[in-house]
Amino acid sequence: MPAKKQPIPSVWTRPRPQKQQPALSRAQIVSEAVKLLDAEGIEALSMRRLGTQLGAAATSLYRHVANKDELLELVVDEIYGEVAVPEAEDPARWRASISACAHSLRTTGLRHPWLTALLGHAGLVYLGPNMMRVSDRVLAILRSAGFPPGEADQAISSVIAYVIGMTGSEAAFLSLLARTGYTEQEWIEQLWPAAEQAAQEHDRLREEFAVQRGQDPVRAREENFVYGLDRILDGLQLRLDQLSGSR
Missing domain, CATH: 1.10.357.10 (Tetracycline Repressor, domain 2)
Structure with missing residues (x-):
């Protein structure tokens, strides 16, 4: 006989408790969790650590959420x-x-x-x-x-x-970068000589590096994002044109 299937474990699939604990609300828990994640990342988040940040026992959080x-x-x-x-x-x-x-x-x-x-x-x-x-x-x-x-x-x-x-x-x-203390420009300037040396025997890489030399890294990241996004939207526009032509 197959094992009995358990309910899907999700906060969105079970009823929300009707009575809220006045001293600690779901909104407070979520807000503090976001602050902790922004400050220290995923690795720092635990129910115990969050309870400490809120000045409450970890067990009190389980009234609002079943698990992490x-x-x-x-x-x-x-x-x-x-x-x-x-x-x-x-x-x-x-x-x-x-x-x-x-x-x-x-x-x-x-x-x-x-x-x-x-x-x-x-x-x-x-x-x-x-x-x-x-x-x-x-x-x-x-x-x-x-x-x-x-x-x-x-x-x-x-x-x-x-x-x-x-x-x-x-x-x-x-x-x-935040952990090392470098700015983007400083990081690139530190690595650039090694990158150029590594590309010496690869003509196409050297050409690409030459084009990128001296670019503002923040602007370059933005332009790279826009380029890829535009190509995806180009493809979606082409599909729309096909759909329109088949009607």
């Missing part, structure tokens, strides 16, 4: 509340609207460098109100542009995967 994974679900949804999505007013401006949303997600991810790592965390369920709001508004933009149900979700999944991938790399790099 549920806390992370709440934290991710809290941060998604910072992502701005334009209204789907003009179908012809779908590209500008999706671009604005992508830039907002990137900015949010760089403001909270731990976010992109959590978005791929196994077991987390993304059904919070902020996540639902962002997803629904983005889908509204793509549906108004002409993407059918199902494909609209695939389109936005492609954009978000790109943003998370690029932002995750940027966030990891900037976190490293």
